Amino acid sequence: MTTKKVELTAEQVVSKEQEVKKLMSMYQITRPEAEVQRAMYDLWYKHYTNDSLTIKERIAMTRTFKNEYADPGKIKLDKAFLRHPATRLKDFSRSCTIGEILGDFIMRIDQVVEREAEYPVHGVEKVFRDTVKDRNRIIGIYSQDEEDRDSAVESVQLRKYGLPKQTVMSAYDMSELSVVQQQSAVGARVIENGIDGEETMSIRKFKRVLRLEKAKAKGYARLYANDGYDYDDALRRIRRLDVKRVRECIECGNVFYAHDNRRHICDLQHGRIQDKVTGEWRRSHQSHCEVENAKKRSQKQRESA
Numbered sequence: 337m338t339t340k341k342v343e344l345t346a347e348q349v350v351s352k353e354q355e356v357k358k359l360m361s362m363y364q365i366t367r368p369e370a371e372v373q374r375a376m377y378d379l380w381y382k383h384y385t386n387d388s389l390t391i392k393e394r395i396a397m398t399r400t401f402k403n404e405y406a407d408p409g410k411i412k413l414d415k416a417f418l419r420h421p422a423t424r425l426k427d428f429s430r431s432c433t434i435g436e437i438l439g440d441f442i443m444r445i446d447q448v449v450e451r452e453a454e455y456p457v458h459g460v461e462k463v464f465r466d467t468v469k470d471r472n473r474i475i476g477i478y479s480q481d482e483e484d485r486d487s488a489v490e491s492v493q494l495r496k497y498g499l500p501k502q503t504v505m506s507a508y509d510m511s512e513l514s515v516v517q518q519q520s521a522v523g524a525r526v527i528e529n530g531i532d533g534e535e536t537m538s539i540r541k542f543k544r545v546l547r548l549e550k551a552k553a554k555g556y557a558r559l560y561a562n563d564g565y566d567y568d569d570a571l572r573r574i575r576r577l578d579v580k581r582v583r584e585c586i587e588c589g590n591v592f593y594a595h596d597n598r599r600h601i602c603d604l605q606h607g608r609i610q611d612k613v614t615g616e617w618r619r620s621h622q623s624h625c626e627v628e629n630a631k632k633r634s635q636k637q638r639e640s641a
Contacts, residue, residue, distance in 0.1 A: 365430075368410040369417050375405050376437055380421035384441055391442065398438040406434050423464045477510055536584060538591045543579045546593075550577055587625035601625045 352374070360370040379401055383389060389397075406413060411434075418432045422440070445459035458466075549556050557571035581594040585602035592602035607620035607627035620627055 365417055368407070372405045372411060372434065373418055375401065376418060376434075377421050377424075380437070380441060384421070384444065389444075394442045394444070398442055401438065402434070420460050422460050427464055536591075539582055539584060542582045542591045542593075546577050546579050546582065549574055585625055587629045601629055 355374050356367065356370045360367060365373070379397065383394075383397065405411075413435065414433060416431050416433050418434065418437060419430050420427065420432045420437055420440075440460055443457070443459075445457055447459055447462050450456040450458070553571055553574040556574055557567050560570040561567040577593075581597065582591060583594050583600060584591055585604075586600050588602065588604075590602055590604060592604055594600070601623070602625050603623040605624035607622045607624045608617050609620045609627060610617050622630070
């Protein structure tokens with residue numbers, strides 16, 4: 337496949353220069369690296385999804401790209417300074433080399449087809465999604481040895497240059513000390529509350545009230561009937577109470593009865609949300625704890641994106 341070199345107009349040259357400067361400022365990279373990033377976006381978004389291109393044509397295009405932009409005299413070919421075009425709106429790290437992205441461009445992995453393969457090949461988007469899932473369910477441990485080593489590095493950096501090196505542990509890790517402290521706290525809680533230490537004192541009190549109400553269901557049903565409720569309906573509801581549904585809200589810590597067995601966030605207080613257009617506050621169909629929990633989950637998703 338042969339490619340023709342197209343002469344750029346004056347406006348296109350100015351636009352290209354502005355884009356390169358913007359990339360240099362955003363990513364803190366050199367001009368040659370910024371030019372490679374811009375050209376990589378251009379190659380990817382124009383041709384990656386073109387199903388009519390054969391493997392040979394894709395290889396020829398990557399060779400042309402390499403000859404024009406991957407000059408070893410200006411750029412380290414093994415340096416990971418690029419954001420992958422497929423995930424640049426989700427993953428903000430510059431963790432790819434030129435060869436890695438060009439390899440993905442050539443392979444053009446169809447993730448749907450790979451599901452049925454005996455040895456599936458995962459594309460960069462699938463790998464990123466799996467990484468995000470792992471962040472939500474796997475916590476790494478920042479060992480004491482790592483912390484001591486990083487502290488030593490920071491001390492040397494401080495003596496030499498007067499500024500500490502930023503060796504902060506990942507937001508998805510826990511320090512070894514905090515793990516030990518949590519284990520100690522759980523152990524103390526079990527000792528304090530007995531073998532079934534998962535139940536707090538407030539949960540046990542709530543269950544005792546429900547058991548008493550179920551044991552004297554007719555008497556409590558008459559009390560509710562005096563307040564205007566239907567006696568038979570109140571009696572039926574009391575007898576259906578399940579003490580296993582008494583839980584502690586994961587958001588506020590208050591004890592509540594879960595009418596839906598899937599619920600682990602209480603509905604004791606009405607939630608309020610602010611209208612994005614008018615700025616006015618209004619009552620939400622969700623509880624206060626559900627609104628607050630949704631905010632935290634949204635923030636966590638933005639941090640992991």
